[in-house]
Amino acid sequence: MTTGFYFDERCFWHSGGNYALTLPVGDLVQPLAAGGLPESPETKRRLKNLLDVSGLAAELTLRSATPADRSALERVHPADLLDRFKEMSDAGGGELGLRTPFGKGGYEIAVLSAGLATEAVRSVAKGDLQNAYALSRPPGHHCLPDWPNGFCLLANIAIAIETAKAEGLVDRVAVLDWDVHHGNGTEAIFYDRDDVLTISLHQEKNYPLDTGDLEHRGKGAGLGFNINIPLPPGGGHNTYLHAMEKVVLPALADYKPDLIIVACGFDASAFDPLSRMLATADTFRQMTKQVMASAQAMCDGKLVLVHEGGYSEAYVPFCGHAVIEELSGSAITADDPMAASLATRQPNARVEAFFAELIDEMADFFAKPPEGG
Structure with a gap:
């Protein structure tokens, strides 16, 4: 099995911007010692560091990529947005949307991030690699076609998909x-299409506050091809695996894609x-194992994971390493x-039973033909 790992130091x-967590500094909000948004380079850099130190990196096919070209970007984003982004980037930076600050050269870095995802998808789709992981930064799954959002400046996965299709x-x-947050950008881009199935497994009403509801199933030709699985806080390991087994894996089996892409956030x-x-x-390891089995059954194992969120500098590297161990x-x-400690902190049997019942109800909901659109 050949596993690609796409990264570039420039993405780090x-x-x-001048934020304290997700709050703009000012008035009564003091700067944090580390400064900036929680979407920092350290979670990603430390993941790569751990791969190097453990020796796993030596077993991967390590690659960078060329930046996504303008025609690829314009398959998803309007030209005027790209022009404004480039102009602001050249002038020293700024903020185009909501919580999407960038400095000088931010445009070039974002285009490179999209390029990493694009090349990972291209290489797997062509059969050059069995599967791949793209350590893209900045992330992309919240970015709407005309509005960067939630740390995401360009829609990396959508750009990669449209390029592979073209x-x-x-x-x-x-x-x-x-990712623990709803994939609203990816959903919006493909909401009225049946050639891309979008599934988001997320914490309910975390971010964005007004998207990700169970009832949002697509429209027009895309009706039934968008699936949201909103989970209340506190679900834990078994809840995620149950949601995969009861909702995600059956949906993938019904759809029979040519390729599966995971928007891989570690912020759950x-x-x-x-x-x-x-x-x-281990939750992320087991979900990877589940989706690999699905990919093997329906699309010759063609699977790409594209890095999204995850903001614990100490813990993200272990989550990512577990995923890439399984992938390779x-x-x-x-x-x-922290395995022993986290096993103790998992929900008790009564809470897990509640979550299992909720997920079973969702599975029944998705088994029915969608209404409206």
Whole structure:
């Protein structure tokens, strides 16, 4: 099995603005010692560092990529947005949307981030690699066509999909988003289409506050091809695996994509400052194992994971390492130092039963033909 790992040091140089967590500094909001948004380079850099130190990086096909070209960007984003982004970037930076600050050169970094995702998808779709992980930064799943949003400046996965389609490499693509926040950008881009299945497994009403509802199932030709699985806080390891088994995997099996892409955020982990979901490194490992089995059954194992959120500098590297261990079939491990503690902190049996019942109800809901649109 050949697993690609796409990264570029320049993506670690993307800079956030004058924020304290997600609050603009000013009035009564003091700056944090670390400064900026929680979407910092350190979670990603430390993941790459851990891969190097453990020796797993040596078993991967390590690659960078060329930036996504303008024609690829314009398949998703209007030209006037791209022009404004470039002009602001050249002038020293700014903020185009909501919580999307960038410094000088931010445009070039974002285009490179999209390029990493695009090349990972291209290489897997062509059969050059069995599967791949793109350490894209800045992330992309919140970005709407005309409005950057939630740390996301360009819609990396959508750009990669549209490029693969334009090159005749895929017809049907499934996107599974297990970032803890709703994948509203990816959903919006493909909401009225049936050639891309979008599935978002997220903490309910975390971010954005007004998207991600169960009833939002697409419209027009896309009706029934958008699936939201909103979970209340505190779900934990077994809840995520149950949601995968009861909703996600059956949806993938019904759709039979040519390629599966995972919007791979690690912010559902128990140590993330922006979530309350209690997932562990093993949660992400087991979900990877599940989706790999689905990919093997329906699209020759063609699977790409594109990095999204995850804001615990200490814990994200162990989550990412577990995923890439599974993805590559490596015997090299980086044992989760918090595994015993997190096993104790998982929801009790009564709470897990509540979550299981809720997910079973969702599965029944999705088994019925969608209404409206």
